Amino acid sequence: MILRLAFGSLMARALTVGMTILAIALSVALFLGVEKVRTGAKASFADTISGTDLIVGARSGSVQLLLYSVFRIGNATNNLTWESYQDIAARPEVDWIVPISLGDSHHQFRVMGTTTAFFDRYKYRSGQSLEVRDGAIMSDLFDTVIGADVAATLGYEINDPIVVAHGLASFTEHDDQPFRVSGILEKTGTPVDRTVIVSLKAIEAIHVDWKSGAKTSGKSTAAHVIREMELQPQAVTAAFVGVKGRLQVFGLQRSINEYKQEPLLAVLPGVALQELWQIVGIAETALIAVSGMVVITALIGMMATIFSSLNERRREMAIFRAMGARPRVILGLLVLEASLMTAIGAILGLMFLYIGLFIVQPLVDSAFGLWLPIDPPTLREVWVLLSVIAASAIVSLVPALRAYRLSLADGMMVKI
Amino acid sequence: MKTLPLAAVVVVTATSAFAEEARQVDAHEHGVGQLDIAFDGNQIAIELHAPGSDIVGFEYAAESSDDRAAVDAAVAKLAVPLDLFVLPAAAACSVVQASAELESEDAHEEEHANDDHAEHDEEHNEADHAKHEEESGHTEFHAEYLLTCAQPDAASEITFTYFETFPNALELEVQVVSDAGANAFEVERDNPKLDLRGMF
Numbered sequence: 006m007i008l009r010l011a012f013g014s015l016m017a018r019a020l021t022v023g024m025t026i027l028a029i030a031l032s033v034a035l036f037l038g039v040e041k042v043r044t045g046a047k048a049s050f051a052d053t054i055s056g057t058d059l060i061v062g063a064r065s066g067s068v069q070l071l072l073y074s075v076f077r078i079g080n081a082t083n084n085l086t087w088e089s090y091q092d093i094a095a096r097p098e099v100d101w102i103v104p105i106s107l108g109d110s111h112h113q114f115r116v117m118g119t120t121t122a123f124f125d126r127y128k129y130r131s132g133q134s135l136e137v138r139d140g141a142i143m144s145d146l147f148d149t150v151i152g153a154d155v156a157a158t159l160g161y162e163i164n165d166p167i168v169v170a171h172g173l174a175s176f177t178e179h180d181d182q183p184f185r186v187s188g189i190l191e192k193t194g195t196p197v198d199r200t201v202i203v204s205l206k207a208i209e210a211i212h213v214d215w216k217s218g219a220k221t222s223g224k225s226t227a228a229h230v231i232r233e234m235e236l237q238p239q240a241v242t243a244a245f246v247g248v249k250g251r252l253q254v255f256g257l258q259r260s261i262n263e264y265k266q267e268p269l270l271a272v273l274p275g276v277a278l279q280e281l282w283q284i285v286g287i288a289e290t291a292l293i294a295v296s297g298m299v300v301i302t303a304l305i306g307m308m309a310t311i312f313s314s315l316n317e318r319r320r321e322m323a324i325f326r327a328m329g330a331r332p333r334v335i336l337g338l339l340v341l342e343a344s345l346m347t348a349i350g351a352i353l354g355l356m357f358l359y360i361g362l363f364i365v366q367p368l369v370d371s372a373f374g375l376w377l378p379i380d381p382p383t384l385r386e387v388w389v390l391l392s393v394i395a396a397s398a399i400v401s402l403v404p405a406l407r408a409y410r411l412s413l414a415d416g417m418m419v420k421i
Numbered sequence: 422m423k424t425l426p427l428a429a430v431v432v433v434t435a436t437s438a439f440a441e442e443a444r445q446v447d448a449h450e451h452g453v454g455q456l457d458i459a460f461d462g463n464q465i466a467i468e469l470h471a472p473g474s475d476i477v478g479f480e481y482a483a484e485s486s487d488d489r490a491a492v493d494a495a496v497a498k499l500a501v502p503l504d505l506f507v508l509p510a511a512a513a514c515s516v517v518q519a520s521a522e523l524e525s526e527d528a529h530e531e532e533h534a535n536d537d538h539a540e541h542d543e544e545h546n547e548a549d550h551a552k553h554e555e556e557s558g559h560t561e562f563h564a565e566y567l568l569t570c571a572q573p574d575a576a577s578e579i580t581f582t583y584f585e586t587f588p589n590a591l592e593l594e595v596q597v598v599s600d601a602g603a604n605a606f607e608v609e610r611d612n613p614k615l616d617l618r619g620m621f
Binding site: 055058250251252254255256258259263265268273274275276279280 | 445447457459460461464466468567596598599602603604605
């Protein structure tokens, strides 16, 4: 009965109520959206590397090493000399080791030199391997394998020639040694999608004529001469290491960290991710706080509209009282109306969120490599919605109590 | 309650014979130790590195009989891992191997110097040794344990009676690897428990 009354009353003021509901819906969608992006980002980061026991690079910070070696963000402070690399590779605990060499680019994408073992050893999303969508992994010196995003953005097909630029943002290109696309990888949702992979030797090959950082003018070494050279790298940027037994991880880590000949750093990817997340966590909390504020603002806005409606509904209240409604019923009616508005707003907000996710998902994925899963609401999100509704009930108590007091007085007095 | 990190000072030896030697000294923070735990099947490997000041309260070379006794007692305590890091009884863990020792950073340097510059032994005289010990006499206790557990999955909570045994220890930085991957934790004196449920 009272529910029908509340609903009817809301329908009678459809425009203002609609606006209030819209504000609540948007704020709820924003709050849940932030939550989605946060958990999506976290999962996507954590899924980027698995199966690697240690990442080895120059001694810097563990987060920095993780960022440049796995996420291709930032640059290495130093390289890892080939001698040290060999030393580590020769250790008895080491099951496999994959070197990577960064520093060149192709359009906006990073070029990474590595060995073919990378394709077997690099795992993402709890143990998934890289798959070649088209073509095959590189077999020739000037072969490249490109990530799915590289292929999609630049429109490359198998056997297309590509030219690798020297450095990261330079105009000089290694145009004397054009590469050929030999394979395109399946989309992974990791930074591999935005990487051009070449062999470690190819990185040396493109720098044959670049002895002093600038191109030696006049002469360029022909491809067939380069092929016959011994292209032994002097250094690599970092290396991914797998150990034979998990119990040996820490011993190997410690001995690399205490390696006397060169300052090196070995980190466990999971530990570095954890550290990274502690840093990002502060910004995350701030983001949640701001979106929480938006929800509170919407609820206060609702309180204001209820307050302003009290005056125009004075007569209505008096009639209810005259019909025998107790002041308590008036209070209950207002709280119920507020809860109904918020509940509708919350459901609408959830719909906005899912519509938004459907639209934004491919865009965010291609722009940031961030995959936002479209899942049914989690238990936590349901709790968020319920607590927003509960909060609205509490907030609406303020105008409702005023109405309660007014209706007591109005009921007594004859004049309106 | 955190102590300031002590930036360890690099000691430069005066002899020219060492001019080409690479110099590096680990960071050393009093009150904070490192604990590494690896789960593999039924086996759990644990490695502890703790500053001397955490364990015995001093870091100079033990010379008086009291100091020697303190070091010996500490090493004996460190050799009983299940009294320091208490695993749930349900895990039914037993110690396969346990070793504990006191190592000083000087010992590292000395060892290294001897390895690389055996021929310069005479130049590396006793006076240099004394200087080393005065200027960067940080010592570290190092312990390694290997446990086997009948029910390793039940070892999801570790209680650190370590902090009761060694009143100067304030914090342990813990790295854990298991089937679920690697993760880092901090265990502090105020809350000496480590919840590893996420690691199984």
